[in-house]
Amino acid sequence: MKCRPRRTIPATLTALVLLAACVLIAIVAIQLIIGRSPLISFRSVTDTLHSAHWSDTTTLIAGGTFALLGLLLLLSALLPGKPTVLPLAGDMDAGITRRSLRETLQNTAANVDGVSRAKLKLGRRSIVARIRTHRTNTAGLTDAVRAALDRRLDEVTLLTRPVMKIQLRATRNAS
Numbered sequence: 001m002k003c004r005p006r007r008t009i010p011a012t013l014t015a016l017v018l019l020a021a022c023v024l025i026a027i028v029a030i031q032l033i034i035g036r037s038p039l040i041s042f043r044s045v046t047d048t049l050h051s052a053h054w055s056d057t058t059t060l061i062a063g064g065t066f067a068l069l070g071l072l073l074l075l076s077a078l079l080p081g082k083p084t085v086l087p088l089a090g091d092m093d094a095g096i097t098r099r100s101l102r103e104t105l106q107n108t109a110a111n112v113d114g115v116s117r118a119k120l121k122l123g124r125r126s127i128v129a130r131i132r133t134h135r136t137n138t139a140g141l142t143d144a145v146r147a148a149l150d151r152r153l154d155e156v157t158l159l160t161r162p163v164m165k166i167q168l169r170a171t172r173n174a175s
Contacts, residue, residue, distance in 0.1 A: 116133055118130070
């Protein structure tokens, strides 16, 4: 079970652009049917396009922009994103969402004695824990946080265990 993210942003932007074009064409068609002057004249559009040359700067820029936009949309559709649900070990088809895993690990790290604040970043294959403490003596704190996170990961039993990095920052220095 590896649920992939939905491509909502590219799909929404593409849908909005297509909707705007369809609405504009519908408005012009309705204006022509009822006998009014259209918002955009087809004659002026065709004359402008007919007078444009492939070697013109504006044509090249517009073509390059549309080609780049199409390539970006194609890449966003084909390349896999980060999975939204991480598979759990075992015979069952079960998983945990990235958000739930991050929150439970963040709470576990924050509950370690001496930790004043914990932030976790969950990557594809790694976990980066940024820990802050008000202690002046930070010896053993990273090991305690690592042990607590390891215990929690043992309880969760992910199918593939991520590599863990812990960054400790003391807000007060020993003088």
